[in-house]
Amino acid sequence: ESLTDPTYYGQILALTYPLIGNYGVPEFLPDSPAFESDRIQIRGLVVSDYSTESNHWNSRQSLSDWLKTFKIPAITGIDTRTLTKILREKGTMLGKITLDEDIPYYDPNRQNIVAEVSCSEPRTYGKGKKRIALLDCGCKRNIITQLSARANCEVLRLPWDADVRQHDFNGLFISNGPGDPQMCTASIDSARYALENNIPILGICLGNQILALAAGANTYKLKYGHRGQNQPVIDQTVGRCYITSQNHGFAVNDKSLPEDWQTWFSNLNDQTNEGLIHRSGRFMSVQFHPEAAPGPLDTTFIFNRFLDVL
Numbered sequence: 001e002s003l004t005d006p007t008y009y010g011q012i013l014a015l016t017y018p019l020i021g022n023y024g025v026p027e028f029l030p031d032s033p034a035f036e037s038d039r040i041q042i043r044g045l046v047v048s049d050y051s052t053e054s055n056h057w058n059s060r061q062s063l064s065d066w067l068k069t070f071k072i073p074a075i076t077g078i079d080t081r082t083l084t085k086i087l088r089e090k091g092t093m094l095g096k097i098t099l100d101e102d103i104p105y106y107d108p109n110r111q112n113i114v115a116e117v118s119c120s121e122p123r124t125y126g127k128g129k130k131r132i133a134l135l136d137c138g139c140k141r142n143i144i145t146q147l148s149a150r151a152n153c154e155v156l157r158l159p160w161d162a163d164v165r166q167h168d169f170n171g172l173f174i175s176n177g178p179g180d181p182q183m184c185t186a187s188i189d190s191a192r193y194a195l196e197n198n199i200p201i202l203g204i205c206l207g208n209q210i211l212a213l214a215a216g217a218n219t220y221k222l223k224y225g226h227r228g229q230n231q232p233v234i235d236q237t238v239g240r241c242y243i244t245s246q247n248h249g250f251a252v253n254d255k256s257l258p259e260d261w262q263t264w265f266s267n268l269n270d271q272t273n274e275g276l277i278h279r280s281g282r283f284m285s286v287q288f289h290p291e292a293a294p295g296p297l298d299t300t301f302i303f304n305r306f307l308d309v310l
Contacts, residue, residue, distance in 0.1 A: 001294065003042055004035040006117035006138030007205060007247045009178045010108030012095050014046040014087075016080045022051035024059030025066040034058075036140040040067065041117065043106065044097045045074035046083070073097050091223035092249060112183040114138055114206070118160040122167075128152035130310045133169035135160055135187050137177030137206050142291040146303050147173065153307060161186035164193060171200040171310045174207030176289065181209035181219050181250055188214045195283060202306040203285030205248050211285045212276060217256040222272070225249035226287075229295050232268040233288060237277070241268065242299050245292030252276060252287070282309055 002008060026034045045067065054062050067074050075097055087093070094105045117138035126148030134144070137160045147155050156169060164172065172194040174187065181188075184206070191214035194201050203211040209219045226246040234241050242265075252273040254263050265274035265286060275286035284306065290299035 001036055001292070002247075003040050003045070004037045005140055005176075005247060006037050006041050007140075007176050007178050009041040009113055009117050009138065010043050010106065011178075012044040012046060012097065013042045014078075014080050014083055016048070016084055018049055020047040020050055020076075021063040022054055023056040024054030025061050025063055026058045027060040028066065028069075031141070033141065033145060036142065037117075040070040040072050042072060043108075044072065046078050046080060046097070047074070047076050048078060048080045050074075050076035088224070092225055108178065109180060111179075113179040114160050114177045114184050114187075117177060119157055120159060122159075122162070123157045125155040125157065126153060128154045130154065130171065130307070131156055131169045132171045132173050132310075133158055133164055133167055134173040135162070135164070135175060135190055135207075135210075137175050137184060137187060137210070139175035139177070140289070140291060142293055143173075143175060143204065146291045146300065150303065150307055160184060162190070164190040169199070171202070171306065173306075174201065174203035174210050174285070176205030176207065176247075178206070180221070181206055181213060184210055198282065200306065200309045201283045201285070202302070204291070205246075205287060205289060206250075208273075208275060208285035208287045209248075209250055209252055211283065212252040212257070212273075215261055215276075215278075215283075216258045217261070217276075218253050219250050220253055222249055222251050226267065226272075229292070231288065233265045233274040234268055235265055236263050243296045244274075244288035244290075244299060245295035246288045248287060 114137045119136045129152045131154045134157045136157050187210050191211050229245045231244045231246045254273045260279050264277040267274050277284040290302045
């Protein structure tokens with residue numbers, strides 16, 4: 001899930017978990033539900049111990065062979081816990097994997113990488129009386145699965161910079177994605193159009209930040225970002241805690257929310273914003289991933305809430 005998650009595009013992923021590679025990789029087919037996109041999105045992989053032998057009933061190739069298919073470099077034998085301690089102190093930083101010769105740093109923050117991971121043309125999923133326009137800013141496949149699996153729901157997947165005014169739809173969904181949300185001006189304009197025309201909106205991850213910018217709030221880059229599972233968030237409207245899966249490097253500034261908006265969820269580790277909701281209830285977003293799999297699924301009710309509004 002992590003290696004094919006478009007939100008990780010352009011990043012070197014370091015895994016502290018042991019036993020990497022011992023399961024192998026399932027058959028890599030187009031639209032396979034086992035993967036979040038049709039390619040490996042990370043720039044490189046760093047692990048402590050790699051298992052050269054894999055064994056699982058669903059395995060069709062080794063992790064090493066799969067990485068080679070997409071020409072993704074990986075390195076083992078690294079003390080990833082020490083690396084984690086450095087990152088905890090210094091924050092997210094640029095890195096590179098080198099062998100015999102030096103290479104320049106690649107900085108994904110210098111370009112709009114959403115354009116690199118979005119779809120290039122519209123595509124429709126499912127059938128139903130209600131049509132949801134999904135702005136693909138790097139959409140995870142399971143988001144589409146969660147939406148199209150619900151009754152009376154048709155999903156129209158659009159490029160991140162599509163002119164949504166050229167399409168008929170009942171609700172707008174803004175997906176996850178990598179990079180700085182302030183570079184996604186076309187997506188922000190689409191969200192602003194939906195707000196002005198009272199069209200229900202749901203955003204996830206980057207979609208949370210884009211909706212906030214469209215509403216008039218502002219965003220900032222986190223020192224560390226939130227990655228992985230077991231991130232606790234609290235629903236500020238009812239006081240209930242959920243365990244979530246997350247992957248983002250930017251956040252919404254709660255103090256900048258306009259008067260008609262309120263914080264929906266907050267992170268219990270650092271009190272950063274994890275979602276916002278309009279007081280009318282027609283516009284909402286979350287910073288975490290309710291569709292995450294593997295991961296806790298107890299926040300999938302958010303999809304139902306959005307469809308109830310439709």
